[in-house]
Amino acid sequence: MTQSGIAIGALSRMCGCNIETIRYYERIALMPRAERRGRYRVYAEADVARLRFIKRARGVGFSIDEIRTLLELSTSDSATSRNSCSNARQLASTNLSSVRSRLDDLKRMEAALSAAIAACDRDAFTGCPILDALAGTDAAWSDDSSRNAP
Amino acid sequence: MKIGELARATATKVETVRFYERAGLLPPPDRTDANYRSYGPEHLQRLSFIRRSRDLGFSLDAVRDLLALADDRGKPCDAVDAIASGHLAEVERKIADLTAMRGELRRVIGSCRHNTVADCKIIETLGPRRDA
Numbered sequence: 001m002t003q004s005g006i007a008i009g010a011l012s013r014m015c016g017c018n019i020e021t022i023r024y025y026e027r028i029a030l031m032p033r034a035e036r037r038g039r040y041r042v043y044a045e046a047d048v049a050r051l052r053f054i055k056r057a058r059g060v061g062f063s064i065d066e067i068r069t070l071l072e073l074s075t076s077d078s079a080t081s082r083n084s085c086s087n088a089r090q091l092a093s094t095n096l097s098s099v100r101s102r103l104d105d106l107k108r109m110e111a112a113l114s115a116a117i118a119a120c121d122r123d124a125f126t127g128c129p130i131l132d133a134l135a136g137t138d139a140a141w142s143d144d145s146s147r148n149a150p
Numbered sequence: 151m152k153i154g155e156l157a158r159a160t161a162t163k164v165e166t167v168r169f170y171e172r173a174g175l176l177p178p179p180d181r182t183d184a185n186y187r188s189y190g191p192e193h194l195q196r197l198s199f200i201r202r203s204r205d206l207g208f209s210l211d212a213v214r215d216l217l218a219l220a221d222d223r224g225k226p227c228d229a230v231d232a233i234a235s236g237h238l239a240e241v242e243r244k245i246a247d248l249t250a251m252r253g254e255l256r257r258v259i260g261s262c263r264h265n266t267v268a269d270c271k272i273i274e275t276l277g278p279r280r281d282a
Binding site: 059061070085088089091092093095096099100102103105106107109110112113114116117120127128130131133134135136 | 195198199202203205206207216219220223227230231234235237238241242244245248249251252254255256258259262272273
């Protein structure tokens, strides 16, 4: 590439984002349609910044639609920008709540799985406590609320 | 037992029950004369198993494997242990990711000064974009 411009492979490495994902973001218009040189896409610094923004936002669990909104907020004009700031804060807070509830769910799963695996005793085969737990036939387990099952 | 009753008994949507049947997790039930699905206790038991597994985050494929193992109880349970342990490792990895995410979001929200987007810390933290 003789002129300045960033190829998709370089963009991919700079942002830690798969090439296929970059193309996908273009298809769903999360990234603007890249300029074409021949059949190759060519990117500018602004695209690097935008893709990094998307990548980071995905990393903290924002959905594609939320990122779209965040990107719109970040490019809105000053007339509405105070409003936009509180919208961004609102989005981040909502996201934090959903991260918290996903964490709670996963910790519940972790406790239940650990308990079942710990109960697995291969020496004296009297049945499989993991399968019993899933079938709901193990007394220590049938109560979903028991967080500290043996 | 009609599909609605089975669904209620297991807190499952009717559509999901049909989906499990299509996905081969739940065997097709008998049909009534009017061609309605008619389920027996074995369906209830199997669907409860599926629901518990899904609640614990097992993938559909893992549930399929677990069901196959549960159907053959004479076998050693090493395979069950392996599936559960692999899944536990995955759950723990997700917990670590989400904990990092939570920290990041707290930091981002904590830095918000309620000003304008020009100096919005939330947008700034996510990535530079002024030249966009």
